[in-house]
Amino acid sequence: MVQGSTDAADEKARPEVAVEIAGLNKWFGEFHVLRDINLNVARGERIVICGPSGSGKSTLLRCINHLEDWQTGRIVVDGIELNDDPRQIVAVRRDVGMVFQHFNLFPHLTVLENCTLAPIWVRQMPKRDAEAVAMKYLERVRIPEQAEKYPARLSGGQQQRVAIARALCMNPNIMLFDEPTSALDPEMVKEVLDTMVGLASDGITMLVVSHEMGFARQVADRVMFMADGQILEINEPKAFFAHPQHERTRLFLQQILH
Amino acid sequence: MADIARSSAARPSRRHARNIGNLALQVALVAIVLGLIAAAAHNAAVNMAKANIAHGFGFWNNTAGFDISQALVGYSASASTFGRAFWVGLLNTLLVSAVAIVLSTALGFIIGIARLSHNWLVSRLAGGYVELIRNIPLLLQILFWYNAVLKSLPELKGSVTLPFGGFLNNRGLFLPKPVFAPDFSAVVIALAIGVACALALRIWARRRQERTGEQVYLLGPTLALIVGLPFIVFLVAGKPLTFGIPDMGRFNIRGGLEILPEFAALLIALSVYTAAFIAEVVRAGVLAVPAGQTEAAQALGLRSTTTLRLVVVPQAMRMIVPPLTSQYLNLTKNSSLAVAIGYPDLVQVFAGSVLNITGQAVEVIAITMAVYLSISLVTSLLMSLYGRMVAVVER
Numbered sequence: 001m002v003q004g005s006t007d008a009a010d011e012k013a014r015p016e017v018a019v020e021i022a023g024l025n026k027w028f029g030e031f032h033v034l035r036d037i038n039l040n041v042a043r044g045e046r047i048v049i050c051g052p053s054g055s056g057k058s059t060l061l062r063c064i065n066h067l068e069d070w071q072t073g074r075i076v077v078d079g080i081e082l083n084d085d086p087r088q089i090v091a092v093r094r095d096v097g098m099v100f101q102h103f104n105l106f107p108h109l110t111v112l113e114n115c116t117l118a119p120i121w122v123r124q125m126p127k128r129d130a131e132a133v134a135m136k137y138l139e140r141v142r143i144p145e146q147a148e149k150y151p152a153r154l155s156g157g158q159q160q161r162v163a164i165a166r167a168l169c170m171n172p173n174i175m176l177f178d179e180p181t182s183a184l185d186p187e188m189v190k191e192v193l194d195t196m197v198g199l200a201s202d203g204i205t206m207l208v209v210s211h212e213m214g215f216a217r218q219v220a221d222r223v224m225f226m227a228d229g230q231i232l233e234i235n236e237p238k239a240f241f242a243h244p245q246h247e248r249t250r251l252f253l254q255q256i257l258h
Numbered sequence: 259m260a261d262i263a264r265s266s267a268a269r270p271s272r273r274h275a276r277n278i279g280n281l282a283l284q285v286a287l288v289a290i291v292l293g294l295i296a297a298a299a300h301n302a303a304v305n306m307a308k309a310n311i312a313h314g315f316g317f318w319n320n321t322a323g324f325d326i327s328q329a330l331v332g333y334s335a336s337a338s339t340f341g342r343a344f345w346v347g348l349l350n351t352l353l354v355s356a357v358a359i360v361l362s363t364a365l366g367f368i369i370g371i372a373r374l375s376h377n378w379l380v381s382r383l384a385g386g387y388v389e390l391i392r393n394i395p396l397l398l399q400i401l402f403w404y405n406a407v408l409k410s411l412p413e414l415k416g417s418v419t420l421p422f423g424g425f426l427n428n429r430g431l432f433l434p435k436p437v438f439a440p441d442f443s444a445v446v447i448a449l450a451i452g453v454a455c456a457l458a459l460r461i462w463a464r465r466r467q468e469r470t471g472e473q474v475y476l477l478g479p480t481l482a483l484i485v486g487l488p489f490i491v492f493l494v495a496g497k498p499l500t501f502g503i504p505d506m507g508r509f510n511i512r513g514g515l516e517i518l519p520e521f522a523a524l525l526i527a528l529s530v531y532t533a534a535f536i537a538e539v540v541r542a543g544v545l546a547v548p549a550g551q552t553e554a555a556q557a558l559g560l561r562s563t564t565t566l567r568l569v570v571v572p573q574a575m576r577m578i579v580p581p582l583t584s585q586y587l588n589l590t591k592n593s594s595l596a597v598a599i600g601y602p603d604l605v606q607v608f609a610g611s612v613l614n615i616t617g618q619a620v621e622v623i624a625i626t627m628a629v630y631l632s633i634s635l636v637t638s639l640l641m642s643l644y645g646r647m648v649a650v651v652e653r
């Protein structure tokens with residue numbers, strides 16, 4: 001009873017908007033990489049972001065967990081306003097998981113240690129509990145038998161699944177994926193995408209930079225097209241693919257679908 | 259299918275053949291080297307017989323008859339043997355090398371990290387240091403510190419007076435000398451107990467964190483154990499430590515702890531020079547850890563100090579330890595440049611004075627080489643043990 005009521009309170013405390021980005025502008029020196037970005041991501045929403053190389057997709061994603069700083073605008077993640085306060089930044093990062101194009105696993109730690117590092121040092125979990133959580137997620141991504149190996153021994157697809165498990169071990173509300181399959185050999189793309197489809201069905205909020213349009217059609221609530229640091233178009237997948245509003249979107253889709 | 263079977267069956271025998279070939283080659287090489295050594299030894303023996311020099315190690319127990327300016331163990335020209343002189347020289351080499359290794363490591367890490375600093379001035383200063391120091395020959399630097407800096411200090415009469423009764427002049431640095439009363443052993447024991455307890459505390463804290471997840475900050479307790487405990491024992495035991503203050507006479511300074519300008523010049527030059535190389539090793543090691551590693555750790559919510567300690571340093575150390583070892587070996591071997599300023603190291607004392615007096619070149623040079631080889635092997639061994647400790651091998 002008591003348990004139930006606190007859960008309900010938690011639910012209420014969490015805002016319906018998972019990520020709120022308003023008037024975001026960022027420059028790398030003279031280069032205006034993000035131009036007046038406005039985006040609200042609802043809780044549980046899954047957004048796939050596509051666009052030509054250099055359009056600022058990675059940069060936008062990296063602003064959400066403050067791996068990049070920005071000049072103007074605000075970002076609120078799970079009700080926490082991101083500013084220069086390190087405590088706010090850590091609070092957001094505990095809540096936001098990120099998966100990188102090149103996995104970025106820690107080569108000097110085993111798969112299991114990769115997964116338990118943050119739960120132990122950030123969530124202050126007892127080692128045994130952290131290992132239990134890690135094994136749960138390694139089973140989720142279907143590689144529990146690799147737990148004691150070092151990452152370099154694994155295939156690319158396996159490494160990326162470990163990276164996903166590592167992020168999930170922090171029990172995040174929001175997951176960011178930056179081209180998670182584009183460094184993989186074609187035959188490994190599917191195993192990673194399947195894992196992500198599984199995640200999507202759990203109702204976790206996801207922002208995915210990807211050019212896997214099949215995946216976008218299958219799981220995205222909205223698909224977003226970026227060019228020159230701007231959001232040119234954002235729409236439900238059906239409409240997005242059937243009736244792109246912009247000429248550039250049309251050209252881009254033509255290029256990657258053929 | 260048949261193809262695969264054949265090639266996998268053929269592979270072991272081919273590898274076998276290659277192994278035998280390698281082995282034969284190595285045996286032949288060893289035989290050639292041994293043959294050359296035997297020929298050289300024979301040649302030397304013939305020459306020495308002609309010159310009426312006894313060979314063998316009989317000289318070891320003969321009276322040395324020459325003075326050595328710095329001896330860590332008792333030594334006198336009239337009473338000590340060549341063997342004793344050997345040990346004095348060896349200890350002097352080990353002393354200057356060990357202290358220089360510690361200093362150059364500290365300085366090298368500081369400068370290497372400073373060079374990576376985002377502060378323009380700091381990184382430029384560090385870069386300038388490295389470029390300046392590593393491009394000037396070490397011998398020149400030793401001569402600079404000795405002749406230009408230390409020998410141009412004031413004479414005895416004009417000695418610079420230092421706090422706590424020390425003096426500095428062109429004959430060296432004279433400091434109060436600690437004199438330990440017998441009770442001082444209690445302080446040493448307390449220090450040992452303190453260190454043991456601090457280690458035990460670390461292990462306990464790690465176990466506890468594994469069990470409960472709670473992190474304990476150990477800096478305070480560790481300091482209390484390692485510094486506080488011995489200090490309390492020191493007070494309780496009635497301060498069993500006094501200082502012999504150097505006493506300035508008309509012609510020299512008596513008592514106190516004397517640091518020769520030769521030692522100081524060699525120490526400073528070796529430390530400053532090697533630090534420049536260590537700084538580069540450290541910088542390269544840190545840069546070799548991809549930015550993605552730090553980003554991944556930060557994205558997981560790790561603080562920057564935790565990220566450094568658990569992610570960056572272990573990976574950087576794996577890159578740093580092997581080249582650091584070779585810097586230590588270089589430093590030890592470079593310490594033989596002591597000859598240039600007359601610091602009584604192994605080469606100056608043994609391969610210099612002893613060889614000249616006894617004329618037993620082959621024996622003396624062989625022993626000296628064997629000593630440097632042993633020091634190098636022991637250093638390498640220690641460093642590879644350390645390397646294994648700090649960095650789990652990645653497979």
Ligand SMILES: Nc1ncnc2c1ncn2[C@@H]1O[C@H](COP(=O)(O)OP(=O)(O)OP(=O)(O)O)[C@@H](O)[C@H]1O
Pocket residue numbers: 028031033051052053054055056057058059060
């Ligand atoms: N640290 C940086 N300093 C300067 N310029 C940068 C930096 N990082 C990225 N850029 C530039 O910003 C632009 C956007 O980069 P970003 O990585 O966000 O693009 P992207 O849309 O993710 O492209 P891709 O599909 O190639 O990954 C690029 O032109 C890139 O060169």
Ligand SMILES: [Mg+2]
Pocket residue numbers: 057058059178179
């Ligand atoms: Mg990118």
